[in-house]
Amino acid sequence: MKKTYLVTGGAGFIGSNFIHYMLQKYQDISIINVDKLTYAGNMENLAEFENDPRHCFVHADICDKDAMKKVMAEHNIDYIVNFAAESHVDRSISNPEIFVQTNVLGTVSLLNCAKQAWQTGEDTFKEGVKYLQVSTDEVYGSLGAEGYFEETTPICPHSPYSSSKASADLFVKAYFDTYKFPVNITRCSNNYGPFQFPEKLIPLIMNNTLQHKELPVYGDGMQVRDWLFVEDHCKAIDMVLNNGRLGEVYNIGGHNERPNIFIVKTIIEYIRQNVDSSVSEDLIHHVTDRKGHDRRYGIDPAKIKAELGWFPETPFEVGIKKTLKWYLDHKDWMAHVTSGSYQEYYKKMYGDQ
Ligand SMILES: NC(=O)c1ccc[n+]([C@@H]2O[C@H](COP(=O)([O-])OP(=O)(O)OC[C@H]3O[C@@H](n4cnc5c(N)ncnc54)[C@H](O)[C@@H]3O)[C@@H](O)[C@H]2O)c1
Numbered sequence: 001m002k003k004t005y006l007v008t009g010g011a012g013f014i015g016s017n018f019i020h021y022m023l024q025k026y027q028d029i030s031i032i033n034v035d036k037l038t039y040a041g042n043m044e045n046l047a048e049f050e051n052d053p054r055h056c057f058v059h060a061d062i063c064d065k066d067a068m069k070k071v072m073a074e075h076n077i078d079y080i081v082n083f084a085a086e087s088h089v090d091r092s093i094s095n096p097e098i099f100v101q102t103n104v105l106g107t108v109s110l111l112n113c114a115k116q117a118w119q120t121g122e123d124t125f126k127e128g129v130k131y132l133q134v135s136t137d138e139v140y141g142s143l144g145a146e147g148y149f150e151e152t153t154p155i156c157p158h159s160p161y162s163s164s165k166a167s168a169d170l171f172v173k174a175y176f177d178t179y180k181f182p183v184n185i186t187r188c189s190n191n192y193g194p195f196q197f198p199e200k201l202i203p204l205i206m207n208n209t210l211q212h213k214e215l216p217v218y219g220d221g222m223q224v225r226d227w228l229f230v231e232d233h234c235k236a237i238d239m240v241l242n243n244g245r246l247g248e249v250y251n252i253g254g255h256n257e258r259p260n261i262f263i264v265k266t267i268i269e270y271i272r273q274n275v276d277s278s279v280s281e282d283l284i285h286h287v288t289d290r291k292g293h294d295r296r297y298g299i300d301p302a303k304i305k306a307e308l309g310w311f312p313e314t315p316f317e318v319g320i321k322k323t324l325k326w327y328l329d330h331k332d333w334m335a336h337v338t339s340g341s342y343q344e345y346y347k348k349m350y351g352d353q
Contacts, residue, residue, distance in 0.1 A: 004030045006077045008062050008110065009084030011035040013196040014134070014230055016045035018081065021234035023054055030054050032075050034068070036061040036102075040087065043346045044333060045195040050349060057350065062106040065113060072117035079241050080114055080131045082107060088199055089138075089161045093291055096160035103164035107133065108171050115181055123180045132241055133172040135187045137226065137253065138162035142294035149187075150300045151249045158292045169249075176247040184244040186237060189253035189299045192319065193230030194326040198337055201260060202320075205267045206327050207334060209279050215268075219289030221261030224296040226253045229319035232312045239308045253299025254312030263320075270324050 005022065009015040010033035019031055030053075035041045037059060049055040056075075060067035062084045071077075085103045086092065092099045111131065118125040140149040141156030155170075157163040175181040196203050208215050236252045244250060265281060272279050304310045314322075327334060336342040 002028050002030070003078045004032065004075055006032045006034065006071065006075070006080045008034045008082050011037060011041035011043055011045055012083060012087070014191055014233060015083035016195050017193060017230045018083065018234045018237060019046060019049065019055065021231060022238065023049060023052065025238070030056065032056050032058060032071060032077070034058045034060050034062065034071060035084065037346060040197050042337065042342045043349060044336060044342050059350070062110050063101060065109055068110060068113040072113055077117065078129055080110065081134065081237060081241070082110055082132065083134045085165070087161070089159045090290065092159055092161035092164070099160050099164040104167045104171070107168040111171060111175050111181070115175065115179060125182055129182060130241060131172070131181065131183045132237060133169060133183065133185045134237065135169050135185050136162065136165050137187050137189045137251070137297045137299050138294065139166040139169055139187060143296040143298055145296070148298045148300035149251060151251055151303055158294055182246050184240050184246070185249045186240055187249060187251050188233050188236070189226035189228050189297060191230045191233050192227055193323050198334065201263060202267065202323065203327060203334070205264050206324060207338065209268055209271045209283060210275065212279065212283065214285040215264055215283045216285055216287045217261060217264055218287060218293060221264065221286065222259045223293060224257050224259050224298070226297055226299050227256045227258055227316060228252065228254045228312055229314035232314055236304060236310045239310050243308050245307070250304045251299045251301055252304060253301050256312065256316045257298055258316070266320060267324065270321070275328065
């Protein structure tokens with residue numbers, strides 16, 4: 001049976017990679033992509049599917065109940081994958097409210113619309129439907145030098161961003177516990193890959209290095225993140241949608257822990273060897289550390305490996321080269337994003353929807 005996916009935030013970094021992954025993998029699916037197109041949403045990420053009847057774009061806010069009810073009434077949705085979020089920690093420190101609005105209220109609103117659309121009885125829902133909340137390892141807080149986040153690790157977020165994601169997770173869990181609403185939550189580590197908005201570490205450092213600009217590094221740069229190639233994340237989400245046990249949380253990560261300063265130096269070295277031999281680590285500029293900056297994240301992916309057979313297929317050394325090459329090969333994309341002209345692209349292609 002042909003499946004219909006409602007993907008929210010599909011014009012962002014991971015959402016657009018997920019749409020690429022799914023439309024390349026499956027011929028007989030349709031994807032309804034709902035995105036508000038904030039500064040982080042870029043329809044150029046999906047240019048490949050402009051004329052593909054399997055991809056239908058709806059310009060809407062997940063907080064807009066009427067719009068979301070309309071989408072669910074017009075399409076026979078089987079799966080909802082909620083990527084839509086404000087996702088940048090620094091922005092959450094300067095403006096927490098929009099994070100509560102989209103990440104918490106938007107999630108609850110979406111859950112409620114889906115519950116109404118899928119309900120068949122008191123505690124029963126249409127056969128085979130599922131809501132998947134794309135969450136983050138940041139909800140667990142920070143680790144010391146030892147140990148890993150397991151699904152049973154208590155939630156202990158520190159930033160307004162991670163607190164909003166943790167709140168959303170609790171509502172998703174509440175919908176399962178209270179109504180038996182069919183859900184999964186995935187908590188993934190830091191992603192890297194194509195189409196990431198250049199406020200985030202890898203494209204930011206890449207862009208600045210190419211332009212011989214200072215490379216801002218928070219504090220000593222020894223904050224450790226568990227880096228996962230975005231395609232491996234997309235594959236995990238697909239597996240959880242298909243075979244994840246209802247109500248369960250699945251951690252996704254690859255035991256690929258690297259300090260931020262290592263990532264920065266890797267990028268400089270790649271550019272030095274492949275593009276411009278004059279760049280050096282002299283561009284690194286240590287700046288005052290982010291408030292409440294978590295020191296180390298590390299995921300234990302044992303559960304998703306054991307239950308669903310998922311593992312990270314892309315070694316960091318391969319994934320990072322692929323990623324950096326992608327940005328070099330897509331200088332127009334980067335130029336449009338950094339100049340803001342990517343927002344015009346949508347109007348040209350879709351009019352004033
Ligand atoms: N980037 C990571 O490393 C990472 C890791 C783990 C989990 N996550 C989670 O994955 C999801 C996607 O992250 P990302 O890095 O792709 O983010 P992103 O900022 O690149 O994309 C977010 C997308 O959501 C859209 N959006 C924002 N508010 C909306 C709203 N109210 N209604 C509809 N659309 C809205 C934006 O326009 C954008 O297209 C987020 O939920 C994030 O918490 C990200």
